[in-house]
Amino acid sequence: MDPHLALQLIIQGILLGGIYGLIALGLSLIFGVMGVINFAHGQMMVMAMYVSYWLFILLSLDPYLSLVGAAAAVFVLGYLIQATVVNRILDYPEAMQVLPLVAMGLILENMALLFWGPDHRSPQTALSLQTLWVGPVMIDVSRLIAFVLAIAITILIFIFLKKTNIGKCIRAAADNRTGAILVGIDVDRIYNTSFALGAATTGAAGVLLLPLMPLSPHMGHDFTLTAFIVVILGGMGNLIGALVGGLILGLAESVATLFLPATLKQVVSFSLLVVIMLFRPQGLFGGKK
């Protein structure tokens, strides 16, 4: 085996894995707090990518600069989705919870198609072709930045949940809904905020992906599935687990290239998923939440 190739694949896998982790973090947060699975997760990410894309095209604002703005836009979107739809279905049987969010994904995906057309958009940003070389091994600068920012955002979310008042309320509502209501927390609003926060993190991840891959209305679905796998690997509702799960998946997909055709890589991911659910349903890392 070519050692340079292996090293190259490992580095690329880890860097992409960081972004996978950030995408999944939002899903894990939403599940951890409300117990619903956001089937529109990838599609919400795509919305943020379009916001960032248009800011780049119209105002020449680099995606890294529009990151906060795009995340904020999806924060609002998430807040509205939770307030209008998800809050009403929390007490439904699970089968009925699945459909509205699946339908939401369908709506978002086709809104993107209706508004912006089917084109694959991939403008060349300032950094999208920059590379660093360590001997024969290439490090993609946009990937490195994305990785670093993804880790930074994950840490920020963590601090937010631990230290701030809202963060504490979110954790309280996640642990015990009735208890939270009893101590006077406006649980609906906390839920809205949690969903919005989960949406914003996936939105931020999408913006980080913008310099790396063409944007198109139909790409969201794949990332929803990726996020599922990561979250199961790391443990549903486990935020650090999401990050580590992302790194593992990124690494596994990249290194699998040595042994498997690209078209079969997902078999590995999905098989891993089933095995983890069977033997470590709490995820690879640690105890139950």
Add this chain to the structure above:
Amino acid sequence: MSKIRMTDDRMDRRTFLKVTGAAGLGVTVSAWGVPKLLRAEPAPIKIGSVQPATGPLAVIGQGQRRGNQMAVDYINSRGGIQSLGGAKLELLLGDSESKAEVGRSEADRLIQEGAVMLIGAFQSGVSMAIATLAEQRQVPFVMDVAALDDITQKGYQHVFRLFPTVSVFGETGVAYVKQIITEKKVEPQRAVVTNTGDPFGKSQGENFIKWFEKSGLPIEIVDHITYPLGIHDLSAEVAKIKAAKPDLLFPVCRPGDSIILTRELHKQRVPLMGIISPGSPGWYEPKVIQDLDKLVYYVMDNVPWVYPASPVYQEANKLFQEKYGTYLDTNSGYAYAGILVSADALNRAASTKTAALLQALRETDFKDHPMVGKAVQFKENGDNINAATAMVQVLPDPDPNRRVKVVLPKEFAEADYVFPAKQLWERE
């Protein structure tokens, strides 16, 4: 209930159309004047267009629709179908959503709405489903674009295809590669083939390799990489390509993966003599040209391209540019040609009846199309005998709409090709 009544209406209109059509000029001589009015406005002849207007191939699907529609407008602006009293064409639109079952159901709807012919459907799978429906319903189906050989291997009587089959692509592609290597006196040793994992990509990639090995070219195909359609990241695959140390890359792409592939080749500094696609979208679409800019320069693609010197092309392309801001390419060009061929058949058949249309289609000998290649003539199985490909190359030009140039065969060429090309990262 209203559905039923609507259908009856339509039947009446169609009968009416036949009457006016058959009566033709004769009616105008009548002293009444009213029939003259009728003759000027015979009911339109409906052609059903089913294309992937939504779904992952929507970019191309909408281009297909535009090509179909523009040709319809062109025919109408020239006075419609002469032999049917100047009847105008009307394009009924169906959306396959890139799904076979939807394509089938849409085609069925268009037939019911009065389409006397079908055109479409870009994807081979969807085209197959519609071909079977056309055979069931006994309505002629003209495939403007669809490449898999299998579709016309079923012995269907109602199916015609303008586009080259995958076998044609393989044979011509390898011949062009041979010509390029000989003319430029270069000696590439190793090559990698990549393709998307969908019916077209798989078939195109495998066929190319088959013809390549048959040709006896002294180049070894060292790796054949298949990745899913709509993939988001090719960094690992490109690392693998780099490790295989190829001199030539033969990629079968779609818009989207072509962009990722090229950028990764740049980032990972994969040295290549050239990128030559065995024939695939992803290299000549306006959006790709615009987004990849210099990186897509010198990429060659073996495709059935438009023939820039043909007056039909120039007229159509001018309108297309005005209306949609982009140029006619392989697919929209064939969509355009498909309607022209259908209109020609309608005109010669002087009827909208299936039997007459089939007869006229089989006798097609249609030169005035905008594509590279001789007159459209259909074989027994419905394939176009003269379907040909050209080698196009993306060459530097200040106007992004003029960068795709025909370079081979020489008699159609607009420019000389550049080979080997400068490396991706050495372009300024």
Add this chain to the structure above:
Amino acid sequence: MTRRHVFFAAVLLVLLALPLFLDKYALGIFVMIFFYAYVGQSWNVLTGYTGHISLGHALYIGIGAYATTFLAQTFGITPWIGMLVGGIAAVLIALFLGFLGFRFGIRGVYFVIMTIAFAEITRLIVSHVEALGSFSGIFVDFNPSFWNFQFRGNLPYYYISLGFMLASLVAVHLIEISKLGRFMVAIREDEEAAQALGVDTFRCNMFAIAISAFMTSLAGAFYANYIYYLHPNSLFGMALSIELILRPIVGGLGTLFGPVIGSFILTPLSEISRAYFSKGGLEGLHLILYGILAILVVLFMPKGIIVYVKRALHPILGTTNAE
């Protein structure tokens, strides 16, 4: 003869006579209505009655379609027999999935994700089997005859799909009134309580998933010989899995007539809205409306449209006990 019997007989008569008044395209829509009602009913057996959500039911359609077509094209076995073989294959896979899921206590969203994973894994594997057409899919040969399950017009498909739907109604009704059916509902309401009361929940769950998979796979055989083209992405893909659960949920989950009512509403709606909005410039709008409708129904009619249909039919049917 009660009034209900008369009513159902009248409905049946109308459905039997309907093709006399319909054109081919309208017939085609009815074929899809019956098809989706049947598939929805098959899914309903598992998810509606036991509460275990499958979002990978396309898996069984795919197995049915591929098995039938493979046997027909390779060995010349008639689809009428081939579909039973496909059914058995689907049952085996479903039992494996069920064994893992129910033995290892995988429930709720975990079960959902496992069903997705199984469908996706199968999709990817089939995409690599040359004998099954790999990425190219299978182009089904068209040789119309009853024996080949292939017909020129839509009329035979109409009656076959109607037959499928009616048979599924009878089958599910029989399950409903059986002991198994009552146990399944008990599991849906509270699995632990049911177990405590001595219900062998594992066995009931396994029966439910096996019946559901078998029924669903037969629809695959129908699909193969109606569409004539099989592709792993469209037959095992999540889009189909989502499509097929919409109707029973909108109609009324876990009810005998829910999937049928849902299909009678959603199928024509999706056809008509596509036809209407697929004109230039509005691509995708019909799917947006479809999504909005699904959300509205779940939010404001969580028990499904069947509740309102029942209320409307109350004067004719009198009180009903079949919920």
